Amino acid sequence: MNPRILLLGNTGQLGWELDRALRTHGEVIALDYPQVNYLELKALQDCVLEIKPDIIYNAVAYTAVDRAETEIETAKFINVEGPGLLAKLAKQMGSVLIHYSTDYVFDGKKGRPYREEDTVNPINMYGKTKLEGEKAVQQVGGDYLIFRTSCVYSLRRDSFVTKVLHWSRKHESIKIVDDQVGNPTWARMLAEITAQMLVKHEKEELKSWLGEKRGVYHLAGDGLASRYDWAKSVIEFDPHKDEQVVKEVLPAKSEEFNTAAERPKLSALDCSRFKQTFGVALPDWKEALKLAMES
Numbered sequence: 443m444n445p446r447i448l449l450l451g452n453t454g455q456l457g458w459e460l461d462r463a464l465r466t467h468g469e470v471i472a473l474d475y476p477q478v479n480y481l482e483l484k485a486l487q488d489c490v491l492e493i494k495p496d497i498i499y500n501a502v503a504y505t506a507v508d509r510a511e512t513e514i515e516t517a518k519f520i521n522v523e524g525p526g527l528l529a530k531l532a533k534q535m536g537s538v539l540i541h542y543s544t545d546y547v548f549d550g551k552k553g554r555p556y557r558e559e560d561t562v563n564p565i566n567m568y569g570k571t572k573l574e575g576e577k578a579v580q581q582v583g584g585d586y587l588i589f590r591t592s593c594v595y596s597l598r599r600d601s602f603v604t605k606v607l608h609w610s611r612k613h614e615s616i617k618i619v620d621d622q623v624g625n626p627t628w629a630r631m632l633a634e635i636t637a638q639m640l641v642k643h644e645k646e647e648l649k650s651w652l653g654e655k656r657g658v659y660h661l662a663g664d665g666l667a668s669r670y671d672w673a674k675s676v677i678e679f680d681p682h683k684d685e686q687v688v689k690e691v692l693p694a695k696s697e698e699f700n701t702a703a704e705r706p707k708l709s710a711l712d713c714s715r716f717k718q719t720f721g722v723a724l725p726d727w728k729e730a731l732k733l734a735m736e737s
């Protein structure tokens with residue numbers, strides 16, 4: 443029998459792609475704000491208990507990194523209280539919670555890609571709330587998978603890629619930081635690989651198989667890139683180059699931009715645990731970007 447899947451946040455970058463990817467794997471009930479509002483936990487609880495899913499995919503998040511510095515309570519509700527409640531409900535219903543987190547749980551000072559067991563030390567409020575959210579899920583002691591990812595983009599919602607495309611049409615010279623390094627991750631590929639985990643398992647077998655894999659995994663596009671490298675590739679792969687007015691892309695340092703939140707310098711993720719456990723990995727970030735821009 444097909445699993446009953448509750449997808450929360452289906453208009454976000456990842457959620458929208460999950461909505462497409464999960465449909466072949468079970469009965470999907472997809473909800474977003476305002477049908478579910480993570481600032482109203484009782485209503486969220488009632489909704490989840492009524493649906494009684496076998497698997498919950500939580501694609502809801504407060505992702506405004508700079509605004510999180512001041513909208514701390516809102517960020518906490520969405521990134522901590524919401525996932526914590528979902529974990530409790532999942533345990534109560536015998537379901538599995540699939541949750542997503544971020545490379546911003548690290549301070550970026552290690553100098554190499556981070557493994558799951560590395561020390562966490564977020565340097566901004568967004569990272570702090572996402573880390574608290576991970577802990578809230580883990581403390582419940584139910585079945586969960588947490589996927590920490592990095593530099594997520596899509597072409598259909600505001601993202602770094604759509605911003606670079608926009609700037610390339612407005613400015614002859616663009617400055618982009620070369621001291622923030624991550625793994626660009628196309629939301630579609632992240633959604634497909636996490637939906638693929640549901641293949642080939644009957645409902646009960648699937649829940650216990652996912653339960654056995656319980657834990658935190660790093661999952662992002664293969665290879666590292668600074669925002670500068672990433673922007674240059676966006677401009678190179680742009681299928682409508684004739685619309686560009688940009689003549690040069692210049693490297694810059696984070697300090698030159700006055701942002702409310704500090705960003706880690708090298709927060710790229712080492713995704714080998716995911717590959718060892720599930721036998722698959724996301725492709726090279728440049729290959730994925732090329733595909734995304736042609737799609």
Ligand SMILES: NC(=O)c1ccc[n+]([C@@H]2O[C@H](COP(=O)([O-])OP(=O)(O)OC[C@H]3O[C@@H](n4cnc5c(N)ncnc54)[C@H](OP(=O)(O)O)[C@@H]3O)[C@@H](O)[C@H]2O)c1
Nearest residue numbers: 453454455456475479480502503505542544591592593594
């Ligand atoms: N974006 C990145 O670069 C990045 C990097 C690393 C990790 N991640 C993680 O990856 C996951 C997916 O991120 P994403 O980029 O897909 O995020 P996103 O595009 O910002 O989507 C977030 C979703 O949450 C919904 N939401 C916000 N506030 C809500 C509330 N109060 N109640 C209910 N829903 C609410 C949004 O609804 P609306 O559409 O109505 O706003 C949207 O559907 C998140 O866990 C994020 O922390 C992202």
